[in-house]
Amino acid sequence: MAASPHTVSSRLLTGRVGGCVRYLERRAMQESPHTFVHLFRSVRKQWITFQHLTFLRRMYVTQLNRSLNQQVKRKPEPVASPFLEKTPLGQAKAEICEMRPLPPPRLPLSRKSGEKELLELESASIAEGSLDAGTETKDEKHWKEMKLHLDDLPGILARLSKIKLTALVVSTTSAGFALAPGPFDWSCFLLTSLGTGLASCAANSINQFFEVPFDSNMNRTKNRPLVRGQISPLVAVTFATCCAVPGIALLTWGVNPLTGALGAFNIFLYTCCYTPLKRISIANTWVGAVVGAVPPVMGWTAATGGLDAGAFLLGGILYSWQFPHFNALSWGLREDYSRGGYCMMSVTHPALCRRVALRHCLALIALSAAAPALQVTTWAFPVISLPINLYISYLGFRFYADADRKSSRKLFFCSLWHLPLLLLLLLTCKRPLGAGGAAGEPQG
Amino acid sequence: MAALRPSRRVLVPPLCRAFAGPGCQLAPERGAERRDAASGRVSGFCPPRKSCHDWIGPPDKHSNLRPVHFYIPENESPLERKLRQLRQETQEWNQQFWANQNLTFRKEKEEFIRSRLKARGLEPRAGSGQKATLDAEEMADFYKEFLSKNFLKHMCYNRDWYKRNFAITFCMGKVALERVWNKLRPKPKETAPRSPP
Numbered sequence: 001m002a003a004s005p006h007t008v009s010s011r012l013l014t015g016r017v018g019g020c021v022r023y024l025e026r027r028a029m030q031e032s033p034h035t036f037v038h039l040f041r042s043v044r045k046q047w048i049t050f051q052h053l054t055f056l057r058r059m060y061v062t063q064l065n066r067s068l069n070q071q072v073k074r075k076p077e078p079v080a081s082p083f084l085e086k087t088p089l090g091q092a093k094a095e096i097c098e099m100r101p102l103p104p105p106r107l108p109l110s111r112k113s114g115e116k117e118l119l120e121l122e123s124a125s126i127a128e129g130s131l132d133a134g135t136e137t138k139d140e141k142h143w144k145e146m147k148l149h150l151d152d153l154p155g156i157l158a159r160l161s162k163i164k165l166t167a168l169v170v171s172t173t174s175a176g177f178a179l180a181p182g183p184f185d186w187s188c189f190l191l192t193s194l195g196t197g198l199a200s201c202a203a204n205s206i207n208q209f210f211e212v213p214f215d216s217n218m219n220r221t222k223n224r225p226l227v228r229g230q231i232s233p234l235v236a237v238t239f240a241t242c243c244a245v246p247g248i249a250l251l252t253w254g255v256n257p258l259t260g261a262l263g264a265f266n267i268f269l270y271t272c273c274y275t276p277l278k279r280i281s282i283a284n285t286w287v288g289a290v291v292g293a294v295p296p297v298m299g300w301t302a303a304t305g306g307l308d309a310g311a312f313l314l315g316g317i318l319y320s321w322q323f324p325h326f327n328a329l330s331w332g333l334r335e336d337y338s339r340g341g342y343c344m345m346s347v348t349h350p351a352l353c354r355r356v357a358l359r360h361c362l363a364l365i366a367l368s369a370a371a372p373a374l375q376v377t378t379w380a381f382p383v384i385s386l387p388i389n390l391y392i393s394y395l396g397f398r399f400y401a402d403a404d405r406k407s408s409r410k411l412f413f414c415s416l417w418h419l420p421l422l423l424l425l426l427l428t429c430k431r432p433l434g435a436g437g438a439a440g441e442p443q444g
Numbered sequence: 445m446a447a448l449r450p451s452r453r454v455l456v457p458p459l460c461r462a463f464a465g466p467g468c469q470l471a472p473e474r475g476a477e478r479r480d481a482a483s484g485r486v487s488g489f490c491p492p493r494k495s496c497h498d499w500i501g502p503p504d505k506h507s508n509l510r511p512v513h514f515y516i517p518e519n520e521s522p523l524e525r526k527l528r529q530l531r532q533e534t535q536e537w538n539q540q541f542w543a544n545q546n547l548t549f550r551k552e553k554e555e556f557i558r559s560r561l562k563a564r565g566l567e568p569r570a571g572s573g574q575k576a577t578l579d580a581e582e583m584a585d586f587y588k589e590f591l592s593k594n595f596l597k598h599m600c601y602n603r604d605w606y607k608r609n610f611a612i613t614f615c616m617g618k619v620a621l622e623r624v625w626n627k628l629r630p631k632p633k634e635t636a637p638r639s640p641p
Binding site for chain 2: 144145209232233279404405
């Protein structure tokens with residue numbers, strides 16, 4: 001369940017918004033291999049604590065994992081091109097050393113008493129070997145014990161539930177709630193947000209549970225908790241159940257049964273329809289768009305108790321938005337999709353992909369015009385939103401005509417700010433209570 | 445203790461084919477590279493003696509999957525053994541599939557690039573030694589063709605993967621319940637039952 005259920009887009013979005021910090025941290029930690037060797041050599045002279053070494057080891061693993069994974073392309077960053085044919089295919093063979101059987105000296109190490117001595121020897125062996133020789137030693141350092149530490153659990157579960165994406169979903173639900181007519185009930189609002197958030201966590205966890213080997217093969221998703229073995233599939237499923245049951249119960253009994261039913265339906269749609277369909281047919285994109293459209297509808301039904309035209313309008317706006325957003329993004333990931341066996345329009349029906357994106361950009365204009373007609377907003381809304389809707393349509397047209405990386409990226413990045421802004425304008429132009437058919441001034 | 449750790453060199457192709465559906469085509473093992481890739485890294489990894497957990501390694505260079513070294517406790521129950529074997533088998537099956545898949549992709553991609561460049565009269569390597577490449581729009585034809593060629597293979601894989609994933613998780617649940625039961629069950633020599641984990 002997602003504002004943009006396609007994991008690809010969500011990951012990129014969160015990378016830009018909140019995950020940017022993490023990305024920068026990682027970049028800051030990435031130093032050249034030789035610097036690392038020097039670091040180890042100097043550190044070795046001091047007394048090494050276990051924590052210090054674990055920290056260094058983790059940095060080392062992060063850095064080395066990147067250089068070893070030559071097969072998988074990096075996700076498209078604003079400046080990096082995913083399509084540059086890397087000579088690394090040839091270089092990788094030189095860089096990646098052959099795996100040799102581990103020499104017996106490992107055994108005497110394990111016999112030594114005292115962890116610190118073991119670690120000193122380990123660090124010594126790292127420092128002594130260069131990156132090219134002794135790869136086996138370094139690889140051994142990358143083996144991690146599959147033991148769950150309780151302090152790590154919150155972070156792991158946050159990543160499992162795609163917490164940032166969940167936050168986006170909850171915000172679209174909140175927008176739906178706020179836009180619905182009637183007095184604003186804070187307790188209902190909070191219960192709706194909490195219930196939707198829990199349902200979204202559950203759906204995202206199950207999605208990751210299903211997709212472990214596929215996630216391993218895509219750069220963007222290879223650091224997920226199940227891929228890294230930080231938790232077992234059983235824990236993931238248990239967590240999902242522990243989120244889904246209270247979440248849906250909260251929505252059903254704390255808000256209203258309709259909202260609960262929509263929440264349950266959306267979890268089912270995302271986990272049992274969208275996720276498997278990704279590998280079977282391009283219809284997954286349309287299903288995914290529905291998944292993204294349901295949360296604002298849930299917000300509306302939570303506030304009003306019923307499904308009416310306004311709910312469908314909001315759902316329609318989110319539905320249409322998914323296409324320029326996802327289709328543009330998927331344009332840059334065709335290689336990964338092809339290799340991983342994902343059926344996406346951008347690979348199988350490229351012309352359709354661009355046509356659909358453009359079509360739905362234009363649909364956003366039409367839906368914005370319908371908003372005042374359906375008594376959701378004032379007539380100021382279509383006027384105020386016209387510039388941004390025209391702009392995204394223009395970029396959609398460029399993508400349709402040019403069909404290249406540049407236009408796809410422009411469309412994608414536009415979609416990232418277009419939606420929040422559109423929702424904001426919707427809220428600003430919300431038809432005030434008792435305004436009737438008269439065109440009111442925008443409240444903002 | 446070392447003797448108890450199972451050798452990680454495996455791959456029994458017939459075992460994997462037994463799990464594959466009728467329409468499946470696991471890539472034929474052509475050449476040593478495929479055999480090596482399919483069998484996964486030769487791992488001499490030996491966890492510390494004190495450890496009683498599984499260990500997970502770095503991603504394999506061919507399959508991008510992380511190998512797991514399974515811990516075998518001394519008092520392993522039949523259910524635990526079944527779970528371990530299931531996980532081991534699935535790991536090998538996955539390793540073979542993805543290693544073959546990625547290698548095939550890389551090979552076919554290179555062939556495609558070479559043939560397209562040849563058709564244009566260009567050499568694969570330019571004078572400067574840099575590899576000549578095709579742009580994304582030209583590669584799109586290859587991506588589409590590769591995806592449709594491997595569609596049936598992926599269908600079989602998906603079906604089997606879902607089955608195995610459910611089986612493993614269900615077995616994990618049973619093992620967890622068994623362990624809880626063993627801990628809660630009053631032992632004859634103890635005066636008080638142990639508290640649940």
